[in-house]
Every structure is written in C-alpha cells, then in structure tokens.
Amino acid sequence: MTYNLWNYGGVSDSDNDREDDLRMVIGETEPDLLLVQEVENETGYTRFLEDVLNHTGKNWEGASFKDQPDTDIDIALYFKSGRYEVVSTGVVNTTSNWGHRDAVEFVVKHLPSDRKVRLYGVHLKAGSSDSDAADRESEASKLRLYLNDLDAETHFLVMGDYNVYDGDEDGFQRLVESQDDNDGRLFDPIDQIGAWHNNSSFAAIHTQATRASYGGMDDRFDFILTSEAVLNATSINYKEDSYSAFGNDGTRCCNEAINSGTNGVVSAEVANALHDASDHLPVKIDMEFIGAEASQYKIVINEIMKNPSAVSDASGEWFELFNAGDTRVDLCGWTVKDDDSDEFTVTCESDVAVEANAYMVLAPNGESNSNGGLSPDYVYTYGDFKLANSDDEVILLDNSGGEVDRVEYEGWTFPDPTGASMALVNPTADNNEGTNWTVSTQAYGVGDKGTPGEANVNIAVQAPIVLPIHFEILQNYPNPFNAVTHIRFNVTQRADVRISIHDLRGGELTVLVNGRMVAGEHKVMWDASQFPSGLYFCRLDAGEERVTRKLLLLK
Secondary structure: OEEEEEEEOOOOHHHHHHHHHHHHHHHHHOOOEEEEEEEEHHHHHHHHHHHHHOOOOOOEEEOOOOOOOOOOEEEEEEEEOOOEEEEEEEEEOOOOOOOOOOEEEEEEEEOOOOEEEEEEEEEOOOOOOHHHHHHHHHHHHHHHHHHHOOOOOOOEEEEEEOOOOOOOOHHHHHHHOOOOOOOOOOEOOOOOOOOOOOOHHHHHHOOEOOOHHHOOOOEOOEEEEEOHHHHOOOOEEEOOOOOEEOOOOOOOOOOOOOOOOOOOOOOHHHHHHHHHHOOEOOEEOOEEEOOOOEOOOOEEEEEEEOOOOOOOHHHHOEEEEEEOOOOOEEOOOOEEEOOOOOEEEOOOOOOOEEOOOOEEEEEOOOOOOOOOOOOOOEEOOOOOOOOOOOOEEEEEEOOOOOEEEEEEEOOOOOOOOOOEOEEEOOOOOOOOOHHHEEEEOOEOOOOOEOOOOOOOOOEOOOOOOOOOOOOEEOOOEOOOEOOEEEEEEEEOOOEEEEEEEEOOOOOEEEEEEEEEEOOEEEEEEEEOOOOOOEEEEEEEEEOOEEEEEEEEEOO
C-alpha cells in the first residue's frame, strides 16, 4: 500500500490528534508492506512506527531511513515482521532542486517464498504550473533511465504521489511509454490512463483530496504502477481486480469530501478517519508470491463438501483437515484462501489445535439444525471464503505465511458430485491430483454424504479418466483470426508449463502461461490487437518437452 501521510512529524498537537485516525485506516486496510510519503525527517519516521503502527503491539518494522537533505518531508517503508525483510535501501538521484524528493529504492524479500521485489517510492513535484510539470518530467525521465538498466524480468513497483493531472502529461508518459529500452517501462494494473482531473469517468480511482476545503475528490495523484513481469504469470504476480483507492465509492466527483453523505464502501467512522488522517487516500493492491517453502507442518486437506443438496451451499459447505504428523498442531493464526480474493484467518478465541492423526472440520455454519446435521470444529464467515461448485482452490498457510497444503480442483480430473463430498482416497496421496479423489457414499445428518471429522470410508470408485498422452498445442480457434484467438493445449501430467508467442525470427513477444498446471486439456486466450498481421508461433514448454504451432493473424 502507498499512502501520503500529509506532513506527519509525530510531535505536533495536530499530528497527535490524527494518530487515532491513522491507526483506524491502517487497521482497516491491513497492508503487509506500507510505503509512505511526507513523513517529516527521521523523527516522523520513528513516531509513525511507534505511535501508529506498533501502538498496540510489535508487528511492524521499518526499512533503513534515507534522510533526504534537500527536503523535510521524506519517503519511508514499513513491513510486517516475519513476513518480509528489507535486503537493501538506496536513493535514485532524480532531482537536484531544493525541496524536491529523489526516488527511494527498497529491495524487499518475501520470506515464505524467498522471492525479491523492488519497490520505488516517489513523490514528484507538486503544482499545476508549466514549470512544475517540467520538473516532474525531468524527475520521471531520470527514474525511467534508471529502471531501464534493470533486467527485463525484474519484478518492481513504483509507488507514491505522482502529482500528475493527466495521463498525457509528459512526466507520466516518460514512465509508461514504449521506448527503445522497455525494461523499465511501467504499466497501470487497471489500465485506466486518461484525463483524470475533474473527470467523473475516473471518480472511483481519484485519491485526492479527501477534504472539500482542499479541493475534494477530483485527482488521481497516487499510484501503484508495475513492471511487465508483475502483470505476467510469473513468480510474483499482481492479483487481478485487487487495485483500489481505499474508501472511494466512486460517487463523489468532483470536489466532494470523502465523508460527505453516505460512503458506499466504508462505514461513516472509517470515512471520517480517512478525511481527518490525510488529504490523500491510500492505494493498495494484492500480490501473490509463488514458490513458498514447504511448511514444516503435515496438515492435509482431506475432504471437501463444495455442493451440498440437502441444504444450501451457504449453509452446508465444509472442508476437512487431517493431521498426518505425530504432534499436535495449533492452527491459531493460520490462513485459508484461494487464488482470488477469498480468505480468512483462523482466530485464537478458542482451542483450534488438531491432534496427531486426528481431523478438524471447518465450515461457515455451526448450527446443525440448518447446516445439514454437521458438527464443525471451527466456524468462519461464508462471505470471506466460499467453495465454488466448479473450479476453485483451497490453500492453507501457516502463521508465518508458509504454504502447508493446496488443492486446486477442477472438472477435468476431480470428481464433481452434488450432495456428496469429494474424499481423498488416502491422506498420504497427492491431494492436488484429481485421480486421488473420489465421491463419498456415506450418509450423514439429513441426507448429504460424507464423513466429516472421520476417516474417509464408503467411498465410490471412480471410472478412470483418460488423460492426454502427449504434450501438445491443439488447433487454435478461430484461425486465421482477427485480434483474439483461443489456444487449447494438452498437459500429460502435473508440470511447470510455459506458453509463449514468438515472431518469425524467434523473438519472444509475450508469455500467456507460466506456472504449475494439472494434467488435462487447458485453454488460454491471446489478444493480439497490438500486433501487425502475419504469421506467429505459439510455443509450449513443459520440462524437457517443447512443441510449437503456427498462428495466422489477419486484420
């Protein structure tokens, strides 16, 4: 998350009055990485860490502070303890004018995955005059030159207060335009580049100003822009649809305060806190880090009721965990999530430990008279986590963020029962392979079938599923195509798969897929609207296997 703290020094009465509001904003947004602008020198940096972030605990740390001698308002990074560490902190010299800010570079390691991402904190020259715009262009050009020296596959974000009024402004264009060297090119994750100022079409992403007396909500000054690698399916990914100007309900353009009337996305209390804490809104995104170290715990996702029939899905869904280890495991602070936005954390209000060789059932409804006769061990909120009846994921993370177990079920190899659970044939089997799951035939409660809280018995034998025998790219459709085509491909076994598009000379143009995939037939779409007519090659790489197919684009 990026947040302009509005000249926070932590020592004045007005700063102290704002601290409750800042705590509420941070508590509502719950970032793991927080890059801020306008902390007043090292005192403001330290006070914000101690008096706001760690007011009720010691959950946060700060990256090394870089005091910029030509300004009293600085840029700083804070991070959640145990989730990240900062590898290095440096300054990118983008300005020599007194009162202006250089960019600050933070190289951050995500500890569970051991992946590194670069964060660049920026605060470009404010003001609407031609000279202010010229200063922004100079600062942006120097930053782009620096970013262009990075490797093409580098994962980085440029975050902060850009102070730009229009996407056509020269300073902004230097960052997002195509140049001879595009290694440092930035992209808007939501693809909303335009004339933002006083434009109701962009009302939902305006970030400044929270107060009517300061101009109201009419500008998109605050951004998180990303490298191309972050937007591709790689080891560090932007989670689609997660970008938000927190607290902006899109109804208050232009010049209206964030807390005027009824705010449609946050409570009146939070809207008032956003109004009083700063004259900017925070901007936040979710990121996924692939390749987490295997957790030390042996907790297995053993049974999934995704589509009950005796009661509604909202009342009767559940899933079961099995402790395959030889010691008791406390699940306090563990997270259950999918690959989208569903997520909940196991609270510590009651005993949430699972004994060795024992089971735990988690469900959104603890009332046996309405959930089909189930007696769950832990109850979560259905709105936080739902099990789709078709394709979905159940991902289990321990309290340090390490991945314990993952099931990515889909209709190709997994069972697809209604009114019965999917049951793992053996808890020692690979539960991310659909052929190791089957359908429960043991009735419980008021008529659905499954064995919640018990070993999986009375399970049906599935008919064998015919899997592809070759890695191959099937004929795309349509072909020839104009702008968009669908590419089908077969995977013979669970593998790391990469699908890429190449020109006639073999140059790689884009990567469509890059990640772990289960066996079966898959499909991906290629939007070639930015490419000229001609012949292209689609390449599938899976382990030592490589196959290609010709694609003909006709416009």
